[in-house]
Amino acid sequence: MNADTATPVTPPVTPVSPVSPMLVRLADERATGALLRDHGTLYLSEGRVVHAESPAAPGLDILLTTGGRLPRDGWQRAVDEAGARREVGRFLVDSGRIGGGELEICHLGALYDAAFFALAPGSGPTRFRYGVAHWIGPVRPVSAAAVERETLRRRELLDQVWPYPAVDTSPVVPRAPAPGQSVTRRQRALLERADGVRTPAAIAWALGRPAFHTLLEVRRLAAAGLVDTPPEPPPDARPARQALPSWVAEVSADPDIALLRRLRDALEAL
Numbered sequence: 001m002n003a004d005t006a007t008p009v010t011p012p013v014t015p016v017s018p019v020s021p022m023l024v025r026l027a028d029e030r031a032t033g034a035l036l037r038d039h040g041t042l043y044l045s046e047g048r049v050v051h052a053e054s055p056a057a058p059g060l061d062i063l064l065t066t067g068g069r070l071p072r073d074g075w076q077r078a079v080d081e082a083g084a085r086r087e088v089g090r091f092l093v094d095s096g097r098i099g100g101g102e103l104e105i106c107h108l109g110a111l112y113d114a115a116f117f118a119l120a121p122g123s124g125p126t127r128f129r130y131g132v133a134h135w136i137g138p139v140r141p142v143s144a145a146a147v148e149r150e151t152l153r154r155r156e157l158l159d160q161v162w163p164y165p166a167v168d169t170s171p172v173v174p175r176a177p178a179p180g181q182s183v184t185r186r187q188r189a190l191l192e193r194a195d196g197v198r199t200p201a202a203i204a205w206a207l208g209r210p211a212f213h214t215l216l217e218v219r220r221l222a223a224a225g226l227v228d229t230p231p232e233p234p235p236d237a238r239p240a241r242q243a244l245p246s247w248v249a250e251v252s253a254d255p256d257i258a259l260l261r262r263l264r265d266a267l268e269a270l
Contacts, residue, residue: 019119019148022126027144034132040118043134048141051107051134052114056201057211060110060136066208069106070097079135087137107139112150113210119151154212162219166230171197172218173228183226190217194227 018024023035023042030047040054053059061079064070074097082091089107093100158165172194177183183191193203204214221227 019151020126022128023119023144023148026128031128031130032133033128033130034134035118036127036129037118038122038124039120040114042115042118042147043132044144045133045138045141047144049111049115049144049147050138050141051136052111052118052147053134054114054117054211056117057110057114058205058208059114060107062205062208063106063110063210064098069102082137083135085137086133086135088135089137089139104140107136108142109210111142112147113212115147116151116154116212119147158215158219161216162223162229164219164222164229164232166232167219167222167227168200168215170228170230171195171199172203175226175228177226181224181226183221187217187221187226190214191221191226 020035020037026033026035026044027047032045032047033043035042035044039056040052042049043051058066061075065072065075070092074092078088078091078095078097082088089103092098093103098106158168172190173196174191174194189207190203193206198206200214200218201211203218204211207214218227222229
């Protein structure tokens, strides 16, 4: 065969390991229930992800109420009226408090945000509780494959901006800008709450913004020298394997009235 007409050889494609093999398996099984991990929970319905939550990420309630899109008493009434039926999302739309499309967009953002943290590498066991449904109710399910792709994309984006993950969990310590150095309005609001004590997650809760977007801004600020970059821990300084965190006990197959009341009380205290 003439070398000029030879068919180019395509190099083999190295398969990408799944973020969570258990999530992939549950999706293949079309399972329904709650996938409990160190840093959060993913809720599945027939193998698709319908909701996610993590202590590291502000929930849909914070994103809607802190920004002023929904009054806190409006969210509270939705929880009181429809939480036990697991139809909070539908109640918000049917009562005219928010449009269906807007709820879908906001919920999707909250889902991907919490899933990013819930799927973070952890040392504790992973469990799945079959039949569990979240009280927010169905909004817009997404495939497990889409959640995994987005999680990987976000990890890569953070490393491209500033490959120092210790920034994500350390208190944000501002540094004086260089002459002529400027920040965006969003970064300024973040820096105003950076007191050397709050972590990026705490700032995200205070601002009512998605936690991943806050991490991204903090890494950009660190890359620009506007916040400190803490030293990375040594490779052998890994936490010991732990049991499931205590908060997962709140995930129940029955309507969790106690959890709903705690959410209501927290909103009233704000």
